[in-house]
Amino acid sequence: MTKIIKVGYIGLGIMGKSMARNIIKAGFPLVVHNRSRGAVKDLVAEGAIEAFSPAEVASQVDAVFTNLPDSPDVEQVALGPGGIIEGAHESLIFVDNSTIKPATARHIVGQLGKKGVLCLDAPVSGGDIGAQKGTLAIMVGGPAEALERVMPIFEVLGKSVTHVGDSGAGQIAKAANQVMVAAQMVALGELLILAKKAGADPEKVIQAIQGGAAQCWTLDVKPERLFAGNRNPGFKAYMQAKDLGIVMDTAREYGIPMPSAAVHAQLFDAMLQMGMAELDNSAVLGVIETLADVSLLDG
Numbered sequence: 001m002t003k004i005i006k007v008g009y010i011g012l013g014i015m016g017k018s019m020a021r022n023i024i025k026a027g028f029p030l031v032v033h034n035r036s037r038g039a040v041k042d043l044v045a046e047g048a049i050e051a052f053s054p055a056e057v058a059s060q061v062d063a064v065f066t067n068l069p070d071s072p073d074v075e076q077v078a079l080g081p082g083g084i085i086e087g088a089h090e091s092l093i094f095v096d097n098s099t100i101k102p103a104t105a106r107h108i109v110g111q112l113g114k115k116g117v118l119c120l121d122a123p124v125s126g127g128d129i130g131a132q133k134g135t136l137a138i139m140v141g142g143p144a145e146a147l148e149r150v151m152p153i154f155e156v157l158g159k160s161v162t163h164v165g166d167s168g169a170g171q172i173a174k175a176a177n178q179v180m181v182a183a184q185m186v187a188l189g190e191l192l193i194l195a196k197k198a199g200a201d202p203e204k205v206i207q208a209i210q211g212g213a214a215q216c217w218t219l220d221v222k223p224e225r226l227f228a229g230n231r232n233p234g235f236k237a238y239m240q241a242k243d244l245g246i247v248m249d250t251a252r253e254y255g256i257p258m259p260s261a262a263v264h265a266q267l268f269d270a271m272l273q274m275g276m277a278e279l280d281n282s283a284v285l286g287v288i289e290t291l292a293d294v295s296l297l298d299g
Helices: 014-025 038-045 054-060 071-079 102-113 127-133 144-157 169-198 202-210 217-227 237-254 259-273 281-292
Strands: 007-010 030-033 063-066 093-096 118-121 136-141 158-165
Touching: 007 014, 007 054, 014 030, 014 038, 014 127, 014 144, 030 038, 030 054, 054 063, 063 071, 063 144, 071 093, 071 102, 093 102, 093 144, 102 118, 102 169, 118 144, 118 169, 127 136, 136 144, 136 169, 144 158, 158 169, 169 202, 169 217, 169 237, 169 259, 169 281, 202 217, 217 281, 237 259, 237 281, 259 281
Parallel strands: 007 030, 007 063, 063 093, 093 118, 136 158
Antiparallel strands: 118 136
16 A cells, blocks of 8 residues: 655645644644645645645656645536646545545546546634644545555544545535534524523533533533624624535435524525624624624623
C-alpha cells in the first residue's frame, strides 16, 4: 500500500484553514490553494507550499482535500478547467470535506475514477472550534482502501472517523447531521424566547435543563455566547440554509416526508432575507425574536 507522503488542501475558509494548519503541525508536507490568497500566504508562512490551481495541487501530492461552499464549487474544482482532474495521476486520493449533494459526490467519483483516482466524500461536523482543536466528527463514504491510506491524516483532523458506506454515504450522513443541528438551533431559540417572554430567567432555565433529557452539544456550547450578545460564526447561517436545501432536495429525490426539517429550512431562509446570512446558525434566534416581538437581551 502506497504511503501518503504529501498532502494538498484546497478551500481555506473558516474550517479549511484550521484543518490545513493541523495537517502542517502534524508534519505532513502540505500544498495549498485558495481563490482568495490571504489564507494561502498565512499558511505558507507556517510551512505550506503555495499553488495557483487545483490541477497544480493534484499533480504534486498523494492525497488532495477540498473544503468548499457548495456542490457546484466542488464540481468546478474537481472537474472544471484547471481542476483536479487535469493534475490527476494514478493512485491519487481525492477527499472532499465539503457538504454537498450525494448525487454530486457520486458524479465526481465516476469522472475522477476514469483517471485512476480513489475518492472519499468525508464531510465533517464540529464547527470552527472542532476544526481548530482537531476534534471533528468525520463521516466517510467511499472505498475502504482509500480510507486506510488517509487515516493518519483524518486522525489529525478529528476525534471520530466513521466509514458509513459506499460513495455518497458520507454526504447522506452529513445531511442527517444537519437535520438534527437545525432542529437543535431552532429549539434553542424557541425555548430562550419562551423563557424570556413568559417571565423566567433564560440563563436559569438553561442551567435547569442542561442536566436532564434536553442535554445536548447545542445547550452546552451556544447559550453562553448568545447571552453575551455574540452571534458571530461559528457556522454561518447561509451555510446551514444551504445544507438544509441539500436535505430537502434529497428528501424529494427519494420521496421522504420531512415536515419539521421543511419548517426549519424556511426559518433559516428567513434569516438570509433578514440580513443575518453571515451570523452563526444559532442566531436563528433572531427570527424567533422578531416573530415574538421580544429580544433575548431586553432589560
